[in-house]
Amino acid sequence: MLHYAKIWLASARYSVVRMMMFRGDFLVWSFVELFWMSVNLLLISVIYQHTSSVAGWTKYEMMLLVGTSLLVQRFLMGFFWSSIFELGRNVRSGNFDFFLAQPGNVMFMATTRKLDPDSLLNSVIASGVVIYAAHKLGLHPSVSDIALYGFMLICGLAIHYSILVLSISLVFWLTSAQGVEGIYFTLTEFSRLPREAFKGITGVLFVWLLPVVVISNVPAQNLIGHLDWKWAAWLCALAIIWFSVAVFVFNRGLRRYSSASS
């Protein structure tokens, strides 16, 4: 465990040094993410100018939900996105060999190599959105509520990570996983919507089969004070199931990898 912590710290140090080398780039990307987060908040603001409730959620409850969804997404982008995105290209080009030769679990090494400090910086802003919404709602969560919220975010992060690893693992079979990022971003759109808005086939698909809605709704409801323990347990179980499937599929894919060097 300590061994992996040291490896991760070395990667984190490398990412920070890289960020300091390309400061302009860091600033532009920070703005890009900030802007996209603002777009989501603007949508809420416009909608609630014309109505007072969406699927039973008030404006600031909705803002808390969107803030939670953005927070999980920022963590995913900050800790894993670049590495997982490059994984697809590396398998195709044969550069993936480099990870096989490293002293550690291949999935860990290949998916944690790069950090995106701009996304991590924006996670502070996403937290600010959650805190602001909680303040506007007059919430006073206890330490245990906040700890549970944090734990649920980790479960959500594990599910997002697993979905992304599973999608990108297709590259072991298809050789090209172009456009996977588009699929992922489309799915995250659903995570910013209240669970109660999903009816019929969309409910089955996005609440049960692809749990993107549960990931944001359950922690947000916990902070608001409407926690249903059955859903909390389901979120935890989903994290374990999806992560196990991702590990299994990744390792199966690894067996097919035959390098690409000439």
Next chain:
Amino acid sequence: MNSILSKYGHSFLVGLQSNLVYRWNFAIRGFFSFFHLAAVFVLWGAVFAGTKEIGGFDLRQTLTYFVTLLVLQFFISAFNEDYQISEEIRNGLINQFLLKPINYFAYRFSIFTAARLVSGALILVPLLVLMPLLHNSLIFPTDLWRIALGIPALLLSAVIQFTIAYCFGMLTFWFLEIQGFVILSMAVESVLGGQIFPLDLLPGWAFRAAQFLPFYYQMYFPGAIITGRLNDPQQVMQGLGIELCWAIVLLGLSQFLWVRGLRRHTAVGG
């Protein structure tokens, strides 16, 4: 004139062939766009659950607006033209155009036209497949003036879309990496182009201000004419005038950036 038409006609045909190679790519993109539409239906369905009208329009009119914008996107939007131009500048591929009697803007525009023809035709496939599910949610006005004014609005929108992408591509003469700028502008264009929400839902002053920006004419303007969110032909004529002005300004800007950029450009190698 004939030689010009034949020259760019060839570029168009090459563009058509190379885009047909990526037909599956466009088809998959089209398919996932309908997932985005599902999110739109869920959200706006919930928004309209407590009220019959928002901003003077009912649920069907609002969903029609979003479906129309999605389809129009495949006919007139610039997809990755900015990256393609940026790559050609960075890799020195534009050097060949500097030595030939061909206008780079016209060459890229003919390829853009071919690409949108292919992507536009391909979005019709998932649209037709999903029509049994969608048709109850769609309602279009039937005034003839909408077609007469909507077509020039659409054509000018395509010019504005392409020219903005072209200008971003030109930035490669000054910056090595333009991806950040492109995604930043995509956020601005999505909001002010009306793709996130219909612009008429903005407060009155913000909506009026948006009408003087080029982004309004990228998507919202033609979409609103077709779907009945703009109902005064006089106002639409005024909009067409502003749209034409923006198309001219952006064409001028693109030419200016090309000339200034070439001064900085260094062609290395054979």
